Amino acid sequence: NAGVTQTPKFRVLKTGQSMTLLCAQDMNHEYMYWYRQDPGMGLRLIHYSVGEGTTAKGEVPDGYNVSRLKKQNFLLGLESAAPSQTSVYFCASRTRDRGSYEQYFGPGTRLTVT
Amino acid sequence: DAKTTQPPSMDCAEGRAANLPCNHSTISGNEYVYWYRQIHSQGPQYIIHGLKNNETNEMASLIITEDRKSSTLILPHATLRDTAVYYCIVRVIQGAQKLVFGQGTRLTINP
Numbered sequence: 001n002a003g004v005t006q007t008p009k010f011r012v013l014k015t016g017q018s019m020t021l022l023c024a025q026d027m028n029h030e031y032m033y034w035y036r037q038d039p040g041m042g043l044r045l046i047h048y049s050v051g052e053g054t055t056a057k058g059e060v061p062d063g064y065n066v067s068r069l070k071k072q073n074f075l076l077g078l079e080s081a082a083p084s085q086t087s088v089y090f091c092a093s094r095t096r097d098r099g100s101y102e103q104y105f106g107p108g109t110r111l112t113v114t
Numbered sequence: 115d116a117k118t119t120q121p122p123s124m125d126c127a128e129g130r131a132a133n134l135p136c137n138h139s140t141i142s143g144n145e146y147v148y149w150y151r152q153i154h155s156q157g158p159q160y161i162i163h164g165l166k167n168n169e170t171n172e173m174a175s176l177i178i179t180e181d182r183k184s185s186t187l188i189l190p191h192a193t194l195r196d197t198a199v200y201y202c203i204v205r206v207i208q209g210a211q212k213l214v215f216g217q218g219t220r221l222t223i224n225p
Contacts, residue, residue, distance in 0.1 A: 004157075031210060031211070033212075033213075035215075040217070041217065042201060042215030042216050042217050042218060043158065043213070043215040044215070045212050045213070045214070048210055048212060050210050056210070058212060059212075059214070088155065090157050090158070092157070092158075094211065101146075101148070101160075101163055101207060101211075102160030102163075103158075103160065103211070103213065104160075105156075105157030105158050105159070106157050107156060107157055108155065108156070108157055110155075
């Protein structure tokens with residue numbers, strides 16, 4: 001199993017450009033999450049999904065959109081990138097099964113907006 | 115959600131036990147204590163969780179006080195690879211489990 005994978009690993013955008021970050025998991029997990037981490041800070045939840053076709057806002061959703069068209073994929077979109085969105089983005093997934101409590105994280109996408 | 119307080123940094127000698135404290139004085143009866151760690155710039159890694167009993171797994175032990183207002187994560191024989199930021203998180207176990215990460219404790223294992 002590859003676990004949680006993220007594409008791309010690095011990206012540089014200019015202000016106003018758009019892009020989509022892809023998260024994929026091969027563990028058949030129901031829950032998926034997008035977090036961002038700024039330098040010296042803990043992770044903050046952007047959006048999450050409790051199942052295919054459903055999404056919900058997290059702590060810092062402004063400026064981002066998400067989609068979960070397939071159970072294994074969770075997409076994070078930036079329609080008009082801003083320098084404040086320079087960050088490391090982590091995706092995570094988790095099963096709904098009782099007795100399993102951990103979130104599995106991907107390796108991160110480092111995004112710089114100039 | 116209950117908030118947690120952790121020291122910003124700690125040092126420990128290689129081979130010794132690392133004891134990482136966490137205060138969560140406003141924890142509710144149905145909230146669990148979770149510990150994750152983040153090595154360098156990697157994604158966080160789950161370590162252990164507990165409700166009120168002490169827990170142990172292959173990575174660590176978790177000691178929760180009887181009043182549940184604080185806990186300690188113990189790495190019994192710390193190695194250089196345990197150098198990381200350790201996050202103590204308090205959450206209910208049901209539902210979407212939206213984790214809230216504070217700034218954690220930066221643990222440095224010294225040779």
